[in-house]
Amino acid sequence: MPTFKMEGTVLAKRPFGESDAMVDVLTISRGLETFVARGAFRSRRRLVGGLEPFTRAEFSVYQSRPGKLPLIQDLKVLVSRFALYRNLDDFTRLTDAAAFLMQVLPRGVPEYEVFDLFEALLAAACEGGRADCLTLSFHLRAFSALGWKLDVGACAVCRKMPAIDGPHELDLSSGRIRCPACRSDDPHPPAGLRDRITLSLDQARALSALVLPPRLKAGLEIDARHERFIRTIFHRYMAVHTGVDFAGAPNLTSRGG
Numbered sequence: 001m002p003t004f005k006m007e008g009t010v011l012a013k014r015p016f017g018e019s020d021a022m023v024d025v026l027t028i029s030r031g032l033e034t035f036v037a038r039g040a041f042r043s044r045r046r047l048v049g050g051l052e053p054f055t056r057a058e059f060s061v062y063q064s065r066p067g068k069l070p071l072i073q074d075l076k077v078l079v080s081r082f083a084l085y086r087n088l089d090d091f092t093r094l095t096d097a098a099a100f101l102m103q104v105l106p107r108g109v110p111e112y113e114v115f116d117l118f119e120a121l122l123a124a125a126c127e128g129g130r131a132d133c134l135t136l137s138f139h140l141r142a143f144s145a146l147g148w149k150l151d152v153g154a155c156a157v158c159r160k161m162p163a164i165d166g167p168h169e170l171d172l173s174s175g176r177i178r179c180p181a182c183r184s185d186d187p188h189p190p191a192g193l194r195d196r197i198t199l200s201l202d203q204a205r206a207l208s209a210l211v212l213p214p215r216l217k218a219g220l221e222i223d224a225r226h227e228r229f230i231r232t233i234f235h236r237y238m239a240v241h242t243g244v245d246f247a248g249a250p251n252l253t254s255r256g257g
């Protein structure tokens with residue numbers, strides 16, 4: 001069937017040829033997909049508004065044969081998210097989250113949990129939530145959905161939430177954190193130190209607070225100092241799992257950190 005409909009959210013739009021665009025869409029039914037929009041950079045085409053990042057739409061696409069990028073023939077905008085274009089810092093954070101998904105998601109495979117998480121992130125940001133904090137919480141939840149959970153809600157050994165003053169130890173290879181008590185109790189600490197990060201109680205608390213609320217929603221706030229530190233940790237964790245240097249990649253730079 002060469003023509004079909006797919007609902008999804010635009011992650012990115014890139015120029016393609018003189019006036020066409022390649023549009024990366026996180027679809028519900030087929031996960032990450034790339035479509036071509038003919039004449040998308042010509043102002044008179046009616047598709048234009050529906051191709052902006054974070055717009056949720058129903059796309060009618062035509063694929064001439066397998067392996068060819070589907071062409072967008074028509075679209076129906078379901079949710080416009082113009083509110084997200086007002087603040088450049090917030091927009092950049094959300095763009096980074098979208099770029100992360102484009103890097104790690106397989107193509108053509110539905111990822112319902114990740115789709116719901118990304119929608120929750122955009123909805124919370126539209127409601128005025130702080131994108132810097134929300135994207136961190138989004139990343140932690142996305143790591144879990146992708147099967148590489150960073151288990152920072154509680155100590156991996158005693159399962160207590162961070163409460164003891166002293167160095168907490170996060171092991172990036174296992175994704176587990178240990179409180180000061182369990183850290184010193186361990187008679188056989190792992191030999192490798194390369195993927196180990198030491199956190200203060202306040203930093204461990206800030207990290208834990210990102211996964212405590214059962215759902216991602218507006219109102220999440222953490223201290224700006226912790227925000228930068230945690231973003232650095234996540235870049236290292238993503239590098240461990242993907243081999244991609246997210247901190248150095250264009251458009252993924254952690255500003256101010």
Ligand SMILES: [Zn+2]
Nearest residue numbers: 155158179182
């Ligand atoms: Zn413990």
